[in-house]
Amino acid sequence: MSSNKLVEQVSIGKSFSGEQIPVLKIQSSKEAKPTLLIVAGVDGKHLAGSINALSVAKHILALPAAELQTLLSDKSIWIVPVLNVDAYKRNAQTLDWASGNGRQIDNDRDGRIDENPNVDLNKDGVISQMRVKLPAGPFRSHAEHPDLMVVADRTKSESGSYELFKEGLDTDQDGLFGEDGLGGVNIDSNFTFEYPFFEQETGDYAASEPETRAIIDLIFEHPQIATVLHFGLQNNLSVPEQFDPRKASERITKSWTSNDTQISAIISQLYNKDMKSLGDAPKMPAGRGNFSSTVYYHTGKFSFVTPSWWIPSQADTSKKAPPNQGLKDEDRFANWVRAKQIQGAILPWTKIDHPDFPGQEVEVGGVVDKFRQNPPVEHLEESGRLHADFIVKLTKAMAKLEFSAPKVTNLGDDVYRIEIRLFNTGAMPVYPEIADRIKHVSKMKSILEIQKSQKFLSGKRLQLYPTLAAGGSTNFSWLVKGKGKVQLTVGCPSAGEKTIDITL
Structure with a gap:
């Protein structure tokens, strides 16, 4: 990929630990053209998004030369495969993945840092779950998957017999296990829209982290970026954004505008058609301080987000189970693990002696959390290819400007009326409607250059x-x-500019 003339790799800044944050620019020239920006690896636990982002780049560059040249003739595609580079490097060497960057933080706010790290109690090389037997606990074993723990439904006379924790020790005796170990600020909770103050992994203040500022600066400094697609742990592509008149009329807008939701619906329809073979995607609401919402509300760009992979719905047999969404999710996960024989995702329970529970029956096993959103790499091949196809269509759908033939009318005495019409032949507006409320977004403009004698x-x-x-x-x-x-020039960075010479 590095030897391809259509790809340029540059850095958009450095992480907290000083690592370069790369961006791959797929473009036919350095001329600024309307750009689709793809961002992955914002939450450090979501490695699948980064792998799919690189897979997308590979598939796009493998398009037939003529098709790729046409695609890049008036558009560019930029890809940030790993925004949180610190997390990627750390998680590759640790037993349990953490979301945050390289900053040391006090997650439990007890005045001590990293004093309660993860502990592999049964020495199996991973951090899984820990269950403690009780006469009446909140959890029970799943009826069909005994190594899977689910919440007992008291309304259906179900009884539980376990408490469930993350595998670890309560080193600081605060009732929590492994809650303050390696892993700093989660970049996907550090952005400015609805920033969550005083919560774990969100940072000292909005945009406190260099990774956060690097990606927002990239968008601000390159107004040609028209649309942003985030491979992250939310989803507004499978289910489009909805217009909420109350939230839209508040002083701080918290709803997509009516016209923008119509575009969201069109893109969602296109997305669902392309992803049909993957089955129904999960609903994943946006968290506070997240990247994608900030892109739409604070930078005025169309902003879409998808996990880019999910457990295929074909593996779901939970329709036979009670209508409990949490149970359905667990069924879907367990059935997929069994059907695909995913090694290491759900572990058998093994007894241990736990110093925090003397004389009690304690076992380690159950779910290894990282598998819920990150399958083995071979299971990402189809989703990478399908998302590349969708991204090609999304790029083509972006705004495109075309002139009609100019009409020049001689009114006598060397006075001429010039009339011309500009069309947007794309499937998306020049920029989202909300951008007209944001002062820094470059608006549509027309410039008619005349001669000194005119x-x-x-x-x-x-x-x-x-x-x-x-x-x-x-x-x-x-x-x-x-x-x-x-000479007439009309346009804006996010849609490109069209220029035409007119003779009077």
Whole structure:
């Protein structure tokens, strides 16, 4: 990939630990063109997103030369495969994956840092779960998957017999196990929209982390970025954004605008059609301070997010089970593990002597959490290919500007009326409607350059306009006195600019 002339790898900044944060620029030239930005590896636990991002790059570059050249003739695709590089490097060498970067933080806010790390109690090389037997605990074994623990439904006269914890020790005697070990600020909770103050892994303040600032600076400094696709642990592609009039009318807007939700619905329909073979995707609501919401509400870009892989619904036999969403999720996971023979995802329970539970029956095993969102690499091949196909379609759907033939009318005495129409032939607006509320977003503009011997009688050299809808058009007209050529340029960075010479 590095030897491909269509790919340039540069750094957008450094992580907290000083690691370079790479971006792959797939483009036919360094000329600024409307750009789709793909970002992965924001939450350090989501390695599958980074693998799929690199897979997308591979598949796009493998397109037939003519198709790729056409795609890149007026668009660019940039990919940040791993934003949280610190987490990627640390998790590759640890037993349990953590979301945060390399900063040391006091997760339990007890004045001590990293004093209660993960402990592999049964020495099997992973951190799984720990169950403690009780006469009436909240958890029970799953009826069909005995190594899987589920919450007992008291409303259905179910009884539990276990408490369930993360495998570890309560080193600081605060009732929690392995809650303050390696793993710093979760970048996907450190952004500015609805930033969650004083919560674990969110940082001291919004955008406190260099990774957070690096990706937002990239968007601010490159206004040609029109759409952002995040491979992360939320999902607004399978189920589109909904318009909420109450939230949309608040002083701080917390709903996509009505027109923008229509575009979300169109892109969602396209996405679901391409992902049909993967089955129904899970609903994954956005958390506070997350990347994707900040991109839409604070930078004025179309912002889509998907986990890029999920447990296929074909493995789900939970329709036979009680209508409990938590149980359905557990069934789906366990059935997939069994059907695909995923080694190491659900472990048998083994008894241990635990110093925090003297005289009690304690076992280690159950679910290894990282498998819920990160399958073995071979299971990502199909999702990588399908997402590459979708990204090609999404790139083509972005706004594209076209002029009609100009109409020049001689009104006498060297006075000419110029009329021309601009069309957006793309399936998406020039930029989202919300961007017109954000002052730093470059608006649509027209510039008519005339010669020194000419002058305007009506109309201005420079005029600004709101966004142009998909399939929409707008008319321009001027009165100019004086013969000769004039040059008209219309557009904005997120849709590109069109230039035409007109002879009077």
